[in-house]
Amino acid sequence: MKKPAIEGGIPARETKIYYGHQYIDDADIQAVVEVMKSDNLTCGPKIGELEEKLCRLTGARYAVVCSNGTAALHMAAMAAGITEGDEVITTPITFAASANCALYCGARPVFVDIDPETYNIDPNKVEAAITERTKAIVAVDFTGQSVELDRLVEISRKHGLKLIEDGAHVIGTTYKGRANGSISDMTTFSFHPVKTVTGGEGGAVLTNDEMLYKKLLLYRAHGITRDEAQMEHETDGPWYYEQVALGYNYRMTDIQAALLISQLDKLPLFRQRRKEIVARYNEAFARLPMLFVQKEIPDSDTTRHLYILRIVPEKLTIDRKRFFEALAAENVCCNVHYIPTYYFPYYEKLGFQKGLCPNAEKLYAEMLSLPLYYGMTDADVESVIEAVTKIALYYEKK
Ligand SMILES: Cc1ncc(COP(=O)(O)O)c(C=O)c1O
Incomplete structure (x- = not known):
């Protein structure tokens, strides 16, 4: 022996x-160099291009890319309306961000045990953890294997909860033939370098819900809007914008987005x-x-x-x-x-x-x-x- x-x-x-x-190849490097030579290092055309590409990949109606997977979870938690005194169900076998996003909003994470063989949250144990304070489930597709979405969607609908899928590991996976990203109320991705595709750093939230989408856009950029329909006061001129909510700077740069667009081809x-x-x-x-x-x-x-x-x-x-x-x-x-x-x-x-x-x-x-x-x-x-x-x-x- x-x-x-x-x-x-x-x-x-x-x-x-x-x-x-x-894994970075010449096409990735070229894509980044092109942005570096362009007019827009951030807030430029690569953001929308990447968002469209993520929608095509997953079948989700909307995608909002952002600075990292943690920011994506925070924005999703805010869009879900998680607030002081709420409870959020999640798994303990995950990166801390899955539970931290509840804490950021003043809520308390409630840890539900995993299935001993798949290592994902055990749907059979979720219902017993629901109380009148529960607002959402943050279900993590651990290792890239999809959580049991049919069960979790059913439980969250029955109890009026938002299902946030922490899909930091899941890009490229399908559940019953549908890409993860198009099924839960919101799915978040991370593009950290150890993940399957990377932007150096980066994240995204995917959703089919227009209301959630609009909230996510606000939270990504300080709660600021240029859309008159969302404004409370008369516009003052072409420069005018309003802050209508408390958001953050969770923007992704065009440099990251260009790298990700190229990575997604692979x-x-x-x-x-x-x-x-x-x-x-x-x-x-x-x-x-x-x-x-x-x-x-x-x-x-x-x-x-x-x-x-x-x-x-x-x-x-x-x-x-x-x-x-x-x-x-x-x-x-x-x-x-x-x-x-x-x-x-x-x-x-x-x-x-x-x-x-x-x-x-x-x-x-x-x-x-x-x-x-x-x-x-x-x-x-x-x-x-x-x-x-x-x-x-x-x-x-x-
Ligand atoms: C399961 C899980 N959730 C969230 C995150 C946070 O993503 P990021 O590192 O992009 O902020 C990670 C990344 O490590 C993760 O593995």
Whole structure:
């Protein structure tokens, strides 16, 4: 049996590989350079072009692009009317922004446990968490796999809630043949560099609802409007605008938008390659009883953003931390997505305690994120598999 590098064996790879990396080609660079030479670095034509492209991609009626995925969630929470004293249901297995957007609006996040096999919020547990204060559900398509939208749409309609889909991971995924982005009341995207397509930073909110769309436009730009129909006073002249709500500067630049327009041309390629890598990992790891492969619901045709390797601790002599360190010694540099949000000191001070979501806590103790990105070669993929297999077999509990 091969000795892991951490025990003095030879690493599976000579060079380090990281869990995510952007893919930028000459067309992307050219697109950015063209904007740099143009008149509009921000508030220019690339914004509308990108928004149209996102609508065509997803089938959503409206898209509002913005500075990042966190801003997108904040704008969506405001447009949903979330305010002081409200409750917002979400999952703890996500980046903090999914719950923080409720806090920004003075509301309280309510954490509902995940399904132990798909790792997405468990729709069967959502209804029990609804109170008369509940205003919205922020459902996260964790790893890019769609949440069970039929169930969540039904629950939110029944209880008069807004369904905000945190689709930071989901671009390129379809649910029952419809692209995520066109189904929930609002869907947010993130274009951070580890995501499937990137603008350096960037975000978007997609919706089919014109009223929500108009609110999102206001919140993106200080609550300022130039539309006379939205104004409260007589216009003073061609320069005139009014601030009619309290918004922010959550604008995206045309530089980011141009990069994203170019990146979106490659989405089918990115999607295909990510699917291939996931299939290869799944095939290799399904054979190893000390590893658990994330369950995929048939309704989601997933463009995977993250690949979660989950250990079965009862079948290993090492825990997740040692597994993570052993992989690092093989030059496979992983990450962990995510620390349950309510573990953070800030949330502890708000009164949240460990024990709230047992499935999420168990997953957190057993998971790590393996490298997954378009630019990985077949040799990269095989060396990651070699490293994982070597460690799993060496530390198997006999
Ligand atoms: C699930 C989830 N929600 C929200 C965000 C926030 O996106 P951004 O980093 O673009 O603000 C991220 C990004 O890391 C995320 O993974």
